[in-house]
Amino acid sequence: MTQAGESDWLDAVKWDADGLVPAIAQDHQTGRILMMAWMNREALALTAAEGRAIYWSRSRGKLWRKGESSGHVQNLHEMRLDCDADVIVLQVEQLGGIACHTGRESCFYRSYKDGGWHTVDAVLKDPSEIY
């Protein structure tokens, strides 16, 4: 197999103008949506190769091996691509049970009600103990 053939699946992804694609991480057992981050081509290739979620940090402008400082690694169970080939879903096992930098299971801890966003999920671990 040629090198080109091996990267066909990466070419199939419709990268945006910045060379990125959104990646949604979902708990593979509970179905809880944990977070959404971004991947560039290298991050996606490494995620598949290493079997763990590796993102591209837009704020830091570098690869973000999820869990590298917190230990909250996301082990990959399945990876899917959508019909437009511009969004990825990762089924993951969230080590430590915490995906969010606020110390919560999920980054989606604010719920809309009566014209406002309300925090409805508990902090499981003090963020200062994570980082």
Add this chain to the structure above:
Amino acid sequence: MTQAGESDWLDAVKWDADGLVPAIAQDHQTGRILMMAWMNREALALTAAEGRAIYWSRSRGKLWRKGESSGHVQNLHEMRLDCDADVIVLQVEQLGGIACHTGRESCFYRSYKDGGWHTVDAVLKDPSEIY
């Protein structure tokens, strides 16, 4: 309450350079991730007001009342915002059980395996019968 106060929750969202935010639709019962689309401020306000998913179609450059031509409306059960305030999750009831324009339940019907994306979900309804 002033008009400004009523839109505080919209101001809390970090809109991107195009004035958009990604919105992930998830089946409120099964947890299946159905699709990801985009919302502008008006789409988000209308989604809350009407209790159904209304997106901004980037390709058509106009509001997209999900289900307007297919009947596959997404009734809103809950709406959440993430820690960075730049991604939204919608818990929805997917009418007709089909979110994807290909006639599948979910847009995420391709799974990664051995260096390729493989279609693993069945078409439930011929797209030509939907649109």
